[in-house]
């Protein structure tokens with residue numbers, strides 16, 4: 157299979173990179189991959205990754221529920237209930253962020269309907285919720301199965317990633333990537349496109365796993381959010397800060413996404429073959445959640461809110 161070998165850091169292009177550890181693809185193929193680290197931007201990255209034409213084979217799993225919406229079993233029901241709460245929280249965060257960081261927001265919102273582009277929208281539950289709150293919504297999703305579900309279930313406008321280049325400049329008030337940036341091969345091209353598509357008073361929301369989190373420390377190589385080779389990059393807060401600034405974004409806020417610790421710890425417990433994976437996962441998830449109350453930058457995932465540099 158064609159692989160891509162990084163001879164420099166894929167995030168900051170530094171040559172100061174070295175082998176760090178080996179991690180298994182627990183979710184799908186059981187293949188092993190190397191994690192390398194960058195001394196300059198503190199990124200970890202998956203080495204010798206499948207290229208864009210072959211990565212799809214690594215997404216073939218019933219466990220990849222974000223794309224299929226299965227509702228079997230009590231734990232999946234609990235997961236879906238938790239996801240509904242997480243969706244609600246996302247909306248409240250967005251509303252608060254616009255009121256806080258866009259002083260002219262009220263005026264703009266009165267003049268035009270706000271629009272959101274969700275990149276990697278999966279089956280569209282986030283966009284569906286935004287639509288119900290009066291937003292004009294557009295989705296980008298590489299999986300055809302997920303696109304069809306989003307169209308059928310919520311009648312959403314969801315398009316193939318190739319369509320990103322067809323949108324006009326400054327078209328969107330909000331661009332969101334919920335656990336998506338770490339999956340994108342063309343990292344820098346996509347960030348440039350996001351910059352182009354974002355309105356001058358718009359905001360971009362990027363949520364990614366945090367490898368400097370407490371739950372990573374509990375599980376090490378079994379930490380489920382390494383999710384190799386699907387996760388191509390593993391970001392520290394410092395890495396994301398540098399990456400956003402290099403693309404002319406101004407970081408306005410980093411918010412902890414502490415609840416992600418429960419799901420990640422539950423999955424990690426399964427990978428580590430704990431005898432009671434659910435109980436062990438909830439316990440370690442809770443400890444991570446609790447510790448991150450005082451150390452928010454070490455929570456399981458982090459949400460980066462940014463705007464164009466120099467925006468008011």
Ligand SMILES: [Zn+2]
Pocket residue numbers: 165166167168169170194195196197198199
């Ligand atoms: Zn780097």
